[in-house]
Amino acid sequence: MTDATFETRNPANGQVLATVARGTAREVDAAVTAARTAFEDGAWPRFSPADRQRLLLRLADLLERDAEDFARIDTLEMGSPIRHTRGSVALLVDLLRYYAGMARAIEGLTAQPSDPDMFACTLREPVGVCGAIIPWNGPLWASVLKLGPVLATGCTLVLKPAEDASLAPLMLARLAEEAGVPPGVFNVVTGFGAEAGAALAAHPGIDKLAFTGSDATGRAIAAAAGANLTKLSLELGGKSPNIIFADADLDAAARTAVIAAFANSGQVCSAGTRLFVEQPVHREFAERVARIAQTLRIGDGMDPDTDLGPLVSARQLGRVCGHMDDARAAGATAISGGGRLTGAGYDQGFFFPPTVLVDARDDMRAVREEIFGPILATLPFTTEDEVVTRANATPFGLGAGVWTRDVGRAHRLGRRLRAGSVWVNCYNAIDPAMPSGGMKASGYGREYGRAHLDEHLETKSLWISSR
Secondary structure (H helix, E strand, C coil): CCCCEEEEECCCCCCEEEEEECECHHHHHHHHHHHHHHHHCCCHHHCCHHHHHHHHHHHHHHHHHCHHHHHHHHHHHHCCCHHHHHHHHHHHHHHHHHHHHHCCCCCCCEECCCCCCEEEEEEEEECCEEEEECCCCCHHHHHHHHHHHHHHHCCEEEEECCCCCCHHHHHHHHHHHHHCCCCCCEEECCECHHHHHHHHHCCCCCCEEEEECCHHHHHHHHHHHHCCCCEEEEECCCCCEEEECCCCCHHHHHHHHHHHHHHHHHCCCCCCCEEEEEHHHHHHHHHHHHHHHHCCCECCCCCCCCCECCCCCHHHHHHHHHHHHHHHHCCCEEEECCCCCCCCCCCCCCCCCCEEEECCCCCCHHHHCCCCCCEEEEEEECCHHHHHHHHHCCCCCCEEEEECCCHHHHHHHHHHCCCCEEEECCCCCCCCCCCECCCHHHEECCECHHHHHHCCEEEEEEEEECC
């Protein structure tokens, strides 16, 4: 195997955390071979649904046992505040237990053919060897989300984490081994996207591929996977609208708008970064959001009082600063934040404050493109039809928020907004039982819920003649 390595660093201070193997096509091929062998031979194909359920429950228990270690490593490697990563681990334990229950809920159906001498039914069978390429903004979250349905359905997995955040996925692989996952069922290949990621996307031995990341990379992965007719699911970027009507609970809407836009320093694919506010309350509401944003404590994620940590890398910081410069040059004004933080405690890290823009327009680059950083554009509107048209005028369709006390309006916008998830009087609500995914350039396929299991199952028709 490879002797090449790369370093992973703490984005709060630039310190090296670990040296990680730099996998290439050779390591990917070895992992796919191991996954194929495990899927077709050995102990794994003989695991019953009850066996897979017990395995997932053991893994959940072990993750709960080591929750603090996982929270700390996610914080150290990608900067998210420790109290947030602690909460995420607790949700992931619950997610694994949900998939444990679903392992025993895989069902076919019995049909009634017109021929009375014919019996017909459908069988649900594991799709086979799965590949997953995940991003850096939630390494443990994405790893568990990809692994859960694989274990529940009896598939095997080759996981390629982002080079900026590889440690939690490696720790999860070790935990899976302790839980009793047979060799070859769960494989992690660390490395760079252009090397290991590209090799996994194009590998003919992959039956189903999942990718979470940018739409540009998603298009390249779809092209590579398409050459092999690999089954594919994509969870891509977003530029999600959060729509505030004047009749809403404006205090609750403002508090949630801050979280919707700035959680994880804006490094969330469904972040509500286009804040449409009804004209009569627009300016006052924008200023209210800015005041709340200015109260957020920014610093090292290991400090339990930190609300926002650093961006993941110098490259990402440069991208965010570039968008801010473009927005200002196009006429937008920052009423909070607006530039990289410097000075004591910030110079060694990649810190950018929560930024609220006014005087923004729909055609500005910072309003049209996914920034993946803490920049929120506020945009006034006057009518329901207008805001629906403007909210939908984007290539993306991942999430959308609506704030109103009008139940009829809530139902109308819930249907008219082109997004995979619409949240009314809340934002970014999730539950293991509710599917999540995108429309348009935000991808296709669904995660969470029964729909996620369906992504990992084939339907076989079985006919038996009694003649």
